[in-house]
Amino acid sequence: MNIPFSKVPLAGNESRYLNEVLESGWLTTSSKALIFEELFAGFVGAKYACAVNSCTAALHLAVEAIGIKKGDKVLVPSLTFTASAEILRYMEADPVFMDVEYGTGLITPALLKEAIRVNRVIKALILVHYGGQSVILTTSDGEGILDICRRSHISIIEDAAHAFPTKFDDRFIGSFGDVTCFSFYANKTITTGEGGMLVTDNEEIYNRAKIMRLHGINRDIWARFTDNKSSWEYDVVAPGFKYNMPDINAAIGLAQLEKAEYFRAQRQRCATFYLNEMKDLSSIDLPVCNGSMENHSWHLFPIVIRPKAPVSRNEFIQLMANEGIGTSVHYKPLHRMTYYKETYNLNPEDFPNTERIWNGTVSLPIYPELSDDNLKYICQTIKGILS
Numbered sequence: 470m471n472i473p474f475s476k477v478p479l480a481g482n483e484s485r486y487l488n489e490v491l492e493s494g495w496l497t498t499s500s501k502a503l504i505f506e507e508l509f510a511g512f513v514g515a516k517y518a519c520a521v522n523s524c525t526a527a528l529h530l531a532v533e534a535i536g537i538k539k540g541d542k543v544l545v546p547s548l549t550f551t552a553s554a555e556i557l558r559y560m561e562a563d564p565v566f567m568d569v570e571y572g573t574g575l576i577t578p579a580l581l582k583e584a585i586r587v588n589r590v591i592k593a594l595i596l597v598h599y600g601g602q603s604v605i606l607t608t609s610d611g612e613g614i615l616d617i618c619r620r621s622h623i624s625i626i627e628d629a630a631h632a633f634p635t636k637f638d639d640r641f642i643g644s645f646g647d648v649t650c651f652s653f654y655a656n657k658t659i660t661t662g663e664g665g666m667l668v669t670d671n672e673e674i675y676n677r678a679k680i681m682r683l684h685g686i687n688r689d690i691w692a693r694f695t696d697n698k699s700s701w702e703y704d705v706v707a708p709g710f711k712y713n714m715p716d717i718n719a720a721i722g723l724a725q726l727e728k729a730e731y732f733r734a735q736r737q738r739c740a741t742f743y744l745n746e747m748k749d750l751s752s753i754d755l756p757v758c759n760g761s762m763e764n765h766s767w768h769l770f771p772i773v774i775r776p777k778a779p780v781s782r783n784e785f786i787q788l789m790a791n792e793g794i795g796t797s798v799h800y801k802p803l804h805r806m807t808y809y810k811e812t813y814n815l816n817p818e819d820f821p822n823t824e825r826i827w828n829g830t831v832s833l834p835i836y837p838e839l840s841d842d843n844l845k846y847i848c849q850t851i852k853g854i855l856s
């Protein structure tokens with residue numbers, strides 16, 4: 470058996486849309502990216518979408534557009550990828566790292582309230598929907614994360630790199646916060662190879678992100694290359710970035726978007742299989758799903774090897790590899806990364822749940838092409854290793 474950790478499903482219209490781009494003679498941003506933006510915004514229920522070349526770019530544009538400045542303090546969970554925090558350093562702002570809940574890997578309203586109490590002047594929150602499950606955004610008594618942030622005048626930048634398509638209650642992530650950023654990196658729930666999307670209902674944030682996405686130029690200048698009547702003239706209104714999504718990538722994204730719900734349902738099939746097969750294993754903790762299985766994108770399936778298990782996490786990964794099964798770790802927390810640890814003098818004891826997760830966490834393969842036979846083999850191998 471050879472079961473990679475991640476595999477991209479490419480059985481739809483990817484080649485067809487890619488050929489259309491190649492035949493058009495125009496490979497970078499144009500009509501495919503525009504259509505992708507429109508359809509994506511419609512899918513999640515947001516007013517505006519801005520296609521970019523990574524989620525990191527989307528997050529950078531988001532904090533820039535929201536007005537995060539030098540010295541601003543911004544909350545970030547420690548259990549995330551470095552992109553969630555590094556974009557704050559681009560603005561010379563300071564991440565304030567938070568612990569997460571054991572079981573879900575998410576920040577909770579209680580953890581948020583404590584962080585606000587201790588830190589007082591907080592400008593914003595980078596809200597990570599870890600693994601593809603939404604945090605508790607709103608509650609009927611106004612105690613959800615969105616409710617608390619609104620009351621405390623804290624802006625929310627949703628890092629939804631894992632969370633497409635993910636719902637909270639009956640609405641998609643992307644239709645709640647001030648601004649939401651998605652990833653279409655190769656291992657994500659839909660991919661464009663490399664790519665990302667910023668979505669918002671706020672016209673000002675959208676206009677700023679759109680301008681900064683392409684050098685701070687005040688209009689969509691690719692029209693001047695593809696339309697004979699378009700004017701060559703443009704102005705530069707700010708020192709922007711080069712973050713636009715080429716049509717080559719958007720073409721793949723359009724095909725993937727058509728199958729997004731099918732992909733999600735297939736990943737849910739894998740998660741259901743794992744949860745049923747491994748529910749009685751005493752050496753591991755399974756991921757906790759707060760709401761309905763359908764609301765979860767199931768980007769990740771992270772288990773935690775308990776301290777008293779017969780093998781350590783690192784041994785487990787090696788033994789799985791010996792049996793032809795790829796795994797990964799999400800994440801070595803940011804408070805353990807040299808740069809953040811040294812810059813902010815961080816202490817693992819301040820992140821007890823994150824440490825507990827980090828010490829035992831392993832992400833299992835989860836993607837549409839995993840067959841039930843593959844899943845059975847993975848579960849049997851795990852049982853063998855842990856028995």
Ligand SMILES: Cc1ncc(COP(=O)(O)O)c(C=O)c1O
Pocket residue numbers: 522523524525526549550552553597628630631651652653654664665
């Ligand atoms: C939580 C999180 N945020 C942001 C990113 C950055 O995404 P991208 O590679 O599209 O820049 C990732 C990438 O894996 C991620 O896991």
